[in-house]
Amino acid sequence: MSTTQDLTPQESARLALQCLDLTSLNDADTEADIEALCRRAQSAHGPVAAVCVWPRFVALARRLLPAEIQVAAVANFPDGALDLPRALADVAAIAQAGGNEVDVVLPYKALMAGQGSEVAEFLAEVRHASRPLTLKVIIESGELATPELIAEATRLALMAGADFVKTSTGKSRVSATPAAAAVMLQEIAASGLSAAGFKASGGIRSVADAHGYLLQTRAKLGEGALNARRLRFGASGLLNDIEAVLAGQASAAPSRASSAY
Template sequence: MTTTTDRLDLQLAARLALQCLDLTSLNDADTAADVTALCERAQTAFGPVAAVCVWPRFVAQARSMLPPEIKVAAVADFPDGALDLARAIADIETIAQAGGDEVDVVLPWRALQAGQRSEVEEFLAEVRHASRPLTLKVIIESGELADPELIAEATRLSLAAGADFVKTSTGKTPVSATPEAARVMLREIAASGMAAAGFKASGGIRSVADAQAYLQQAADVLGADALQPRRFRFGASGLLKDIEAVLSGQASQAVTSVY
């Protein structure tokens, strides 16, 4: 396991969080105007975010509004994570045809809880096949799985299927990202030997202090080189405001810590 003794200060954490941010809007009532506002926010005075994440129906609009360096991500089998392969593949096809770059698909976590391991494996394999060459992030819904061994198993299955990232949460459940779940997932990534595999923390991350803690965890487990968009992401809608406050020299607007 690679470790680092260097601690990330708040300014550095804010810069890294901006570069690794999937700026997200996944409200049921989202409109084209909301997506326009999201895309405008994605290009900040301090630099661009890594990606915007929207519903599949908004991918074409987002892609038309953004420069190539900002990726367009959209969700599949979201948010419930049903064991519904046809639905997931239909979502993926919509995303790909509209010019999307990345897909965040929900692992059928209830099926995994029920012991349907082979069905989940088949789902993930088919999703990976259907989504190439898009970047695939698999949402394991760690807050609902809860049990560290189930979180580890979901991570292992996702990586074995060829996921580019494993992601904590949809942000639609009572418990989203937690340091405990992140630690389990990061250790599984390190143990997998997959040097390109990434981690995405999503749900409930609203301050740079929150982000700083997850970044430090990733640096400690995967090494500081992992703190770049190709291996680390945050999924958030409210984090950008605090990032901009910190980078502009103001006090953090939402100083909390997940530690």
């Protein structure tokens, strides 16, 4: 790997592949869609880190994938209601079906309404119920909109024991942005939690997009964070561009970087 400030496109592509949560969360997803997703997850250039699906497809994905590829599923998704029974039911379904990871939506509307203590209790209960699975907390940074709320949501997730703090569901108008990532990564670094990770999700379609988050993560968390234990990308279309770059072709997708939260 390059030791300079930048990474080559091939280095960025390979790192993005190793950290990719290949995702399909369409309302109309079928078993055939998930079978195709699992085939794509085992690319000619190597496996992705995980696939991310609805809870009802966890058992199918786990059966189709090798053990090295994790199976993640969403909980309390996508609206992030302050509905603990629903979230716990999702977590139980994921665990019972053989899932490895839970991506739960933080009740961001409740946080925006000043219900921080209720959100903290919600996250603590989800963390307790989800052990020993990997827990990623989606803060929906594009809806929180301000650096202060993004920072508060990140702190609440970390204090509850989240393994990763994730930007977005991919269902909101604004998804992952470098500006939101900067706030989240700063809070992760300041927490002193050496195992806590960051997941950029939503609107990431190119190696150029991933490249920026790789540099941000390295700057805040160090070179040792550029792996699937500390960094993930949640995307459905990014793999196409990764494969194009690793095959020696020009990137097929433009960067969608934005300075907005």
